Amino acid sequence: MKLLIVNGSPRIESSTEILARQFEDGFTSIFPDTEVVNVRLNDLSIIPCQACGIDPTPLPCVYKDDLHPTLQHLMQADMVLIASPVYFDSVSAQTKLFIDRSNCFRPPRFRNNAVGFDDHGILRGKGAYILVGGAREKFDAAERVIGGFFIWAGIEKIGRVIYGHDDWQLGGVTLNSETLRQSHDLGVSSASSLS
């Protein structure tokens, strides 16, 4: 099995990161030999999608920057976990850069001067997500962004964990055993969905 974890938080040991680790622990409890690829998007230098309109063959993208290996891992992953903080009601900018660069997982087809897209995304893996926000507890916009990305790319959604809180403590989720358990359980159920 191959598990790709895409972490969109800029903070080390953030609640987002801790919950992603819980998911990983749950997943690997079912498949101990999993190849786990952990990507902290904040460590990468990422070119935003340029809407280049160029034939992306070979997939996934004509731009070979720091994100390119992650997009290649995504093509091979059985399971992808997107873990993001909520910033201004949406996913973090780091997460959005990654999502936009996945546009060619529904490859464009060029005909004369027009471009159309296949009806279905080309990925065949499954996916889950974790969102961490503050006390506003408005997650619908971020959920639509990730949900839309899954549908576009052809990823089957297995589940999600949503954590809203009103403290400013780094990694504060460690005090919330229920949310830690939910993330671990999502890792277990995600792995089970593959067996």
Ligand SMILES: Cc1cc2nc3c(=O)[nH]c(=O)nc-3n(C[C@H](O)[C@H](O)[C@H](O)COP(=O)(O)O)c2cc1C
């Ligand atoms: C730039 C910025 C924008 C934010 N916008 C929101 C928001 O719209 N809604 C919300 O619930 N929390 C918002 N927050 C709070 C974060 O989601 C919250 O601090 C969360 O714990 C971050 O995740 P982390 O602890 O894993 O880093 C924002 C924080 C920052 C830094």
